[in-house]
Amino acid sequence: MTLPNPGRKPRVAVHKFSSCDGCQLALLGLGEDLLQLSTLVEFVHFAEAGPVDPGAEVDIAFVEGSIGTAADMERIREVRAKSRFLVAIGACATSGGLQALRNLAGGQAWIRAVYPRPAYVDCLATSTAVSRHVQVDFELWGCPVSSRQVTVALRALLSGVQPVEERDKVCMECKRSQMVCVMVARGLPCMGPVTRAGCGALCPGIGRDCYACYGPAENANAEALARRMEASGIPSAAVGRRFLSINSASPPFFAAGIGRMDSHD
Ligand code: SF4
Ligand code: SF4
Known part of the structure; x- marks a missing residue:
């Protein structure tokens, strides 16, 4: 421009x-x-x-x-x-x-x-x-x-330049701020590994898990995170709801969430 x-x-x-x-x-x-x-x-x-x-x-x-x-x-x-x-x-x-x-x-x-x-x-x-x-x-x-x-x-x-797109994941913001990981330390179902950075890791910063309001990050491996959450004991349907929330129509979150919604695990 x-x-x-x-x-x-x-x-x-x-x-x-x-x-x-x-x-x-x-x-x-x-x-x-x-x-x-x-x-x-x-x-x-x-x-x-x-x-x-x-x-x-x-x-x-x-x-x-x-x-x-x-x-x-x-x-x-x-x-x-x-x-x-x-x-x-x-x-x-x-x-x-x-x-x-x-x-x-x-x-x-x-x-x-x-x-x-x-x-x-x-x-x-x-x-x-x-x-x-x-x-x-x-x-x-x-x-x-x-x-x-x-x-x-x-x-x-x-200034006449294209704005720079945020490509990192929220986890990177946690690391830069030396925050304790709420997923590793407390087992919370944090969506930070698949979520676009930009908020300064607001939620982990106050001890709660990210619920992905900034949408999918670049190359978000949503399926791997969903399996990680299931392996930690969270029912599949609850995992599906984590992905089908604020940004349910974004392709990676939709793909990880939709097949889990009818699960009775
Ligand atoms: S608290 Fe969440 S966003 Fe932060 S490093 Fe852990 S998994 Fe990533
Ligand atoms: S839910 Fe939104 S504000 Fe909170 S850590 Fe995740 S992306 Fe940031």
Whole structure:
């Protein structure tokens, strides 16, 4: 990406699709730094922070949320057409998110069972990642993403370079911080060996196991970790649920989880 014309600040939009708004908070949570950021870029659409202009042409669009309705499908194409660089942020936008569990469970049947007037609920049978519908230039995984991830990516883009993708696993962050491994030391079913780094090993850092909110790492051997968990005595169905959670639609987690869900071990 090259910087926009001299004399004007890069224009940025933050779009929301099917999501909880948590990833937008990674930007809002910058506090005073967000004011500093607004001296470098012009936020033309960021409804949670104030400016509203969803149809504006922008240099960088951050997209939060999965594609869960017919209106989402139409709108993401419009956003793509008006954005020079599109960054998908968070688990919903990168893998379909928690709501992609409905892909496995007959979403329409659930709607009929839960809502007295299902005709009012207008959603697709599936929740899918933004990249399934339009070209995505960069993805930031996490549920939610962190302020650090967003600012590092934005800084790279403002410098005219492609942001660097996080490829390590959470285990590497534990090692770098000299944390005691909760899997080795306490037998917890930690998902760190297959999970993309970037959070600073937040959960092992407070003594609990990672539940993979940052999605699959590069070359994640999910099947090997699943077998390791089973060998430690965790029932297969419970192991399956570890993988079919926030990022259930990501291929390695889906493959490791789906065959185990009906297990009665
Ligand atoms: S605590 Fe989890 S993330 Fe950290 S080294 Fe152990 S298995 Fe890996
Ligand atoms: S340790 Fe795992 S579950 Fe916890 S924040 Fe990091 S990626 Fe998410």
